Amino acid sequence: MFLPLTKNREARPVLPHPNAGLRRQEGVVGLLFLSPWLLGFVLLKFFPILAALGYSFTDFYMITPDEVRFVGLANYVRFLTDIEAWSSLAGSLGYFLLTVPLELIAALALAAIFSSDRVRGKAVLRPLFFMPSIIPAGAIFFIWLGFVDPSSGWLNRLIMTPLGLPPVPGPYNAASFNILLTLMALWSIGPGFLIMYGAMQAIPREIIEAARVDGAGPIARFVGITLPMISPAIFFSLVINLTSAFGGSVLLDRGYLFSNSLSPMEGYINATMFSRFELGYAAALAWVMFIVTMSITLVLFRSANRWVYFPEDPHHENY
Numbered sequence: 001m002f003l004p005l006t007k008n009r010e011a012r013p014v015l016p017h018p019n020a021g022l023r024r025q026e027g028v029v030g031l032l033f034l035s036p037w038l039l040g041f042v043l044l045k046f047f048p049i050l051a052a053l054g055y056s057f058t059d060f061y062m063i064t065p066d067e068v069r070f071v072g073l074a075n076y077v078r079f080l081t082d083i084e085a086w087s088s089l090a091g092s093l094g095y096f097l098l099t100v101p102l103e104l105i106a107a108l109a110l111a112a113i114f115s116s117d118r119v120r121g122k123a124v125l126r127p128l129f130f131m132p133s134i135i136p137a138g139a140i141f142f143i144w145l146g147f148v149d150p151s152s153g154w155l156n157r158l159i160m161t162p163l164g165l166p167p168v169p170g171p172y173n174a175a176s177f178n179i180l181l182t183l184m185a186l187w188s189i190g191p192g193f194l195i196m197y198g199a200m201q202a203i204p205r206e207i208i209e210a211a212r213v214d215g216a217g218p219i220a221r222f223v224g225i226t227l228p229m230i231s232p233a234i235f236f237s238l239v240i241n242l243t244s245a246f247g248g249s250v251l252l253d254r255g256y257l258f259s260n261s262l263s264p265m266e267g268y269i270n271a272t273m274f275s276r277f278e279l280g281y282a283a284a285l286a287w288v289m290f291i292v293t294m295s296i297t298l299v300l301f302r303s304a305n306r307w308v309y310f311p312e313d314p315h316h317e318n319y
């Protein structure tokens with residue numbers, strides 16, 4: 001019988017890390033601070049999401065809740081033949097294609113301006129540009145409706161009429177609504193602006209100075225150095241703006257009234273639930289919206305390796 005060859009080494013006892021107790025205590029304290037959010041997420045988000053999944057397989061009618069029946073995939077089959085639902089979904093996709101690039105470009109341009117050493121008073125200006133994003137969207141919506149009202153709005157009385165220009169027909173005109181979409185998109189660029197500004201501030205100054213010494217101009221430095229270095233921040237903002245633009249998974253958590261929404265699909269779900277009282281079909285539509293949002297998000301994550309710079313990943317292939 002042969003025994004495996006082993007080196008004559010004395011077994012050394014594994015000593016605990018000197019800061020193990022402190023780290024454990026910090027972890028407990030951090031969990032205690034997170035516990036209100038975790039409890040709220042489980043009770044107010046996770047369980048309602050699972051309940052909505054269960055309701056989507058029923059014919060739940062809110063006026064007669066005692067007559068609920070299990071209908072299987074009937075609500076999802078109904079969606080496939082619902083022309084109004086498909087048009088609302090297409091409108092939400094169009095809203096995403098309009099607002100998300102606009103928000104990214106505006107936040108990126110604003111962050112680039114603030115990154116310049118020539119800008120003064122950044123400590124005062126940064127909060128001013130972020131502050132509008134914390135004002136409820138419903139308040140901005142009603143302010144805009146009053147501003148463009150054809151009879152009493154300030155736009156016609158203070159700007160259009162004194163300048164001899166034709167009056168704006170009203171808030172429900174197609175042109176006015178497109179301006180409203182643009183205003184709402186630009187109104188909420190505060191978080192994206194701060195994320196990209198922080199990413200630009202984290203770029204090592206040595207890289208910028210080396211490119212400047214080599215003769216690279218401001219545009220070349222921005223395109224060749226700044227954009228690749230902050231691509232993770234751009235990717236994060238893109239995913240967050242995607243979720244905000246569709247809004248199907250946060251139906252009652254967006255600051256709008258139940259009957260108003262800038263996302264057509266979200267508005268259709270609201271109308272189905274609160275006007276037609278068809279909770280089962282509304283839950284199925286919300287899950288369809290969730291699946292569409294997650295599909296686009298997965299596509300973005302799959303494409304991230306081609307354009308997002310991951311300096312900490314040794315297996316990442318730079319393109």
